[in-house]
Amino acid sequence: MSWLFRGVSEIFPQQLASLDPGENLVQQLRQCDRPLRVKLGIDPTGADLHLGHSIPVRKLRAFQDAGHQAVLIIGDFTARIGDPTGKSEVRRQLSEDEVAENAQTYLDQVRSILDFETPGRLEIRYNSEWLSQMDLGKTLGLLSTMTVGQMLAKEGFAERYKKETPIFLHEFLYPLMQGYDSVAVAADVELGGTDQKFNIAVGRDLQRQFGQRPQFGVLLPILIGTDGVQKMSKSLGNYVGLAEHPSDQYQKLQKVPDHLLESYFELLTDLPLDALPTNPRDRQGLLAFAVVRQSHGEAAAQAAQVAAQSAGQAGSVPEFSLATVQFPAKLFYLLSASSLCKTSSEARRQLQAGAVKLEGQRLDHVDQIFQTPDDLYGKVLQLGKSKFTRFIP
Amino acid sequence: MSWLFRGVSEIFPQQLASLDPGENLVQQLRQCDRPLRVKLGIDPTGADLHLGHSIPVRKLRAFQDAGHQAVLIIGDFTARIGDPTGKSEVRRQLSEDEVAENAQTYLDQVRSILDFETPGRLEIRYNSEWLSQMDLGKTLGLLSTMTVGQMLAKEGFAERYKKETPIFLHEFLYPLMQGYDSVAVAADVELGGTDQKFNIAVGRDLQRQFGQRPQFGVLLPILIGTDGVQKMSKSLGNYVGLAEHPSDQYQKLQKVPDHLLESYFELLTDLPLDALPTNPRDRQGLLAFAVVRQSHGEAAAQAAQVAAQSAGQAGSVPEFSLATVQFPAKLFYLLSASSLCKTSSEARRQLQAGAVKLEGQRLDHVDQIFQTPDDLYGKVLQLGKSKFTRFIP
Numbered sequence: 001m002s003w004l005f006r007g008v009s010e011i012f013p014q015q016l017a018s019l020d021p022g023e024n025l026v027q028q029l030r031q032c033d034r035p036l037r038v039k040l041g042i043d044p045t046g047a048d049l050h051l052g053h054s055i056p057v058r059k060l061r062a063f064q065d066a067g068h069q070a071v072l073i074i075g076d077f078t079a080r081i082g083d084p085t086g087k088s089e090v091r092r093q094l095s096e097d098e099v100a101e102n103a104q105t106y107l108d109q110v111r112s113i114l115d116f117e118t119p120g121r122l123e124i125r126y127n128s129e130w131l132s133q134m135d136l137g138k139t140l141g142l143l144s145t146m147t148v149g150q151m152l153a154k155e156g157f158a159e160r161y162k163k164e165t166p167i168f169l170h171e172f173l174y175p176l177m178q179g180y181d182s183v184a185v186a187a188d189v190e191l192g193g194t195d196q197k198f199n200i201a202v203g204r205d206l207q208r209q210f211g212q213r214p215q216f217g218v219l220l221p222i223l224i225g226t227d228g229v230q231k232m233s234k235s236l237g238n239y240v241g242l243a244e245h246p247s248d249q250y251q252k253l254q255k256v257p258d259h260l261l262e263s264y265f266e267l268l269t270d271l272p273l274d275a276l277p278t279n280p281r282d283r284q285g286l287l288a289f290a291v292v293r294q295s296h297g298e299a300a301a302q303a304a305q306v307a308a309q310s311a312g313q314a315g316s317v318p319e320f321s322l323a324t325v326q327f328p329a330k331l332f333y334l335l336s337a338s339s340l341c342k343t344s345s346e347a348r349r350q351l352q353a354g355a356v357k358l359e360g361q362r363l364d365h366v367d368q369i370f371q372t373p374d375d376l377y378g379k380v381l382q383l384g385k386s387k388f389t390r391f392i393p
Numbered sequence: 394m395s396w397l398f399r400g401v402s403e404i405f406p407q408q409l410a411s412l413d414p415g416e417n418l419v420q421q422l423r424q425c426d427r428p429l430r431v432k433l434g435i436d437p438t439g440a441d442l443h444l445g446h447s448i449p450v451r452k453l454r455a456f457q458d459a460g461h462q463a464v465l466i467i468g469d470f471t472a473r474i475g476d477p478t479g480k481s482e483v484r485r486q487l488s489e490d491e492v493a494e495n496a497q498t499y500l501d502q503v504r505s506i507l508d509f510e511t512p513g514r515l516e517i518r519y520n521s522e523w524l525s526q527m528d529l530g531k532t533l534g535l536l537s538t539m540t541v542g543q544m545l546a547k548e549g550f551a552e553r554y555k556k557e558t559p560i561f562l563h564e565f566l567y568p569l570m571q572g573y574d575s576v577a578v579a580a581d582v583e584l585g586g587t588d589q590k591f592n593i594a595v596g597r598d599l600q601r602q603f604g605q606r607p608q609f610g611v612l613l614p615i616l617i618g619t620d621g622v623q624k625m626s627k628s629l630g631n632y633v634g635l636a637e638h639p640s641d642q643y644q645k646l647q648k649v650p651d652h653l654l655e656s657y658f659e660l661l662t663d664l665p666l667d668a669l670p671t672n673p674r675d676r677q678g679l680l681a682f683a684v685v686r687q688s689h690g691e692a693a694a695q696a697a698q699v700a701a702q703s704a705g706q707a708g709s710v711p712e713f714s715l716a717t718v719q720f721p722a723k724l725f726y727l728l729s730a731s732s733l734c735k736t737s738s739e740a741r742r743q744l745q746a747g748a749v750k751l752e753g754q755r756l757d758h759v760d761q762i763f764q765t766p767d768d769l770y771g772k773v774l775q776l777g778k779s780k781f782t783r784f785i786p
Contacts, residue, residue, distance in 0.1 A: 136528075
């Protein structure tokens with residue numbers, strides 16, 4: 001069961017000496033005669049996900065592969081309400097369409113990580129299903145399970161209360177709503193970053209109140225960004241996007257500082273940690289290749305690797321603007337227009353010889369046609385081993 | 394408009410210099426072209442009300458008499474839920490029947506105070522009407538109007554937080570629910586004890602949020618009990634019940650300490666304060682008579698007065714147990730059995746002479762019959778000016 005512990009910050013409760021499966025997740029996994037329900041909550045904010053976000057999703061996949069059921073909860077209820085004070089940028093009020101679109105954006109980005117295919121391995125739920133049904137009596141019941149002191153002990157609230165930064169009363173409801181999600185889906189396990197420990201513990205308390213067996217919490221670390229200092233974040237510019245172009249992912253990852261490499265391998269790949277290359281540059285290259293392969297597949301990873309090696313020798317990949325090209329456009333024309341080949345006839349010859357690749361995929365049809373420039377933007381066209389160009393608008 | 398200010402602790406906002414009727418209730422009362430809606434909230438706990446409870450009800454009557462509309466709000470919603478923690482005796486969960494019965498008990502007790510007859514002067518509402526419709530989104534909206542700091546500044550919460558006595562989160566909702574009642578009935582004025590200032594102010598804030606003109610708060614003092622020290626309370630034994638027997642009310646009130654008399658006159662009667670008797674015993678007697686007359690009518694007040702005077706001369710009113718009397722029983726038999734008359738024939742003669750009263754009402758029918766002892770328990774039978782007996786089981 002090493003898959004369970006890999007890269008995990010904390011599992012709670014985890015009385016490893018205990019044979020009681022309510023106190024020991026390993027026992028639970030061994031003894032339970034049904035798949036466990038493993039919850040991960042998502043805010044449908046429409047954000048570009050980065051590798052930091054992928055960590056709990058990857059753990060969720062590990063549970064799927066062990067035969068358990070992922071339960072993705074899309075927090076549409078709070079998104080539909082927004083922040084009633086109107087003060088929070090993060091909690092902007094969203095329309096039903098925006099929520100649906102953002103949820104789709106999320107799912108598209110994690111499609112390469114989760115198992116969407118195997119029957120019974122993935123359940124997707126919207127929490128408005130139960131939260132929109134919650135009347136004032138039930139809400140009073142939820143609130144009555146906690147004291148002001150307990151809530152103010154939560155990280156974040158404690159500091160704000162001390163600094164006398166206003167805490168609005170409705171903010172106390174969010175942990176309880178997230179906790180109630182666990183009741184509603186009867187979660188056995190909840191995954192989250194280490195910053196989610198309080199909320200997951202609230203879920204345990206509520207499940208106990210509602211007569212359910214309390215879930216286990218599996219906490220994953222917050223990923224340090226490629227700067228090696230701060231946590232990965234789009235706004236800090238130290239991130240690698242899940243949907244980013246393979247070459248960009250590759251180039252960022254092959255520069256990850258040495259002291260982060262082991263945690264990156266542990267958290268972002270399935271490679272055995274005791275068989276990594278000794279040379280730091282080789283380790284960086286292996287990390288970059290492994291991550292890009294996971295996101296975009298083998299061919300894209302190879303192309304990105306080749307492009308990066310070429311760039312390493314001769315600066316960055318040259319770019320070719322498609323602005324002046326008439327579409328539909330023939331491939332052999334693009335080879336000469338972009339100066340990869342000196343003439344159209346050389347282009348035809350190289351194509352026939354199988355020396356041309358687009359994003360690592362060999363193209364050998366001389367008369368191949370591209371209908372619109374959208375099919376090409378951002379992609380790398382390669383001739384032989386050392387000539388590249390990337391199409392830009 | 395002296396009726397408005399009599400016995401009032403505070404009116405807010407009250408910028409007496411302001412001609413803006415939104416800041417000055419007197420201006421509002423003069424200028425408004427419709428009756429104002431004057432709210433008083435009631436907990437349907439089924440409690441015996443005492444004179445302390447009657448103070449805001451009497452002020453409500455004063456508004457009725459000035460042409461305004463009393464809006465009694467029966468807090469059935471919270472009573473139906475009870476205290477979710479199960480820790481509060483005061484907030485025991487009640488059934489629908491219990492709530493209805495308790496509301497009726499309340500109304501029976503205030504029937505002698507309020508104007509139930511004049512059309513348009515009394516509106517009775519149950520707050521489950523709107524609170525049972527409140528979903529989580531609206532509840533988040535209510536909560537978002539206040540901060541933790543504001544709530545913890547409320548008297549009661551502040552001390553408990555300091556002493557680290559647990560404050561459960563749902564307790565923060567009660568002031569907001571009471572405040573929302575003001576929104577639901579579009580109250581112009583809310584009456585309450587001085588301990589209600591915070592809650593009435595929350596109502597003002599919420600009305601502003603919902604685009605209504607904020608209500609005025611009219612705060613009435615908390616009545617000191619007949620011991621002259623602590624606030625009037627049934628459990629402290631220093632109370633005069635609204636539904637108590639006239640003689641008991643009378644006897645308690647004629648012993649009210651001198652230093653309380655003026656406030657009792659001001660808060661519990663309509664008598665002009667500048668024409669009170671100078672002799673303290675006369676003042677006590679007048680207070681007792683005036684209050685009993687308000688509760689039970691002129692005749693009962695006279696009977697109680699006579700009984701009290703007699704008791705003052707010869708100890709307490711003698712009691713006669715009906716345990717040995719066979720029912721139906723004839724009146725003339727009771728007169729002799731209870732030793733008020735020496736013989737049945739004297740009893741007949743006194744009846745014919747009109748010298749017999751029951752609870753201050755003359756009885757002159759020689760053959761009057763009482764069907765059951767329940768018609769007599771607790772009542773005082775009087776012969777002439779100086780002979781009394783009270784029937785007991």
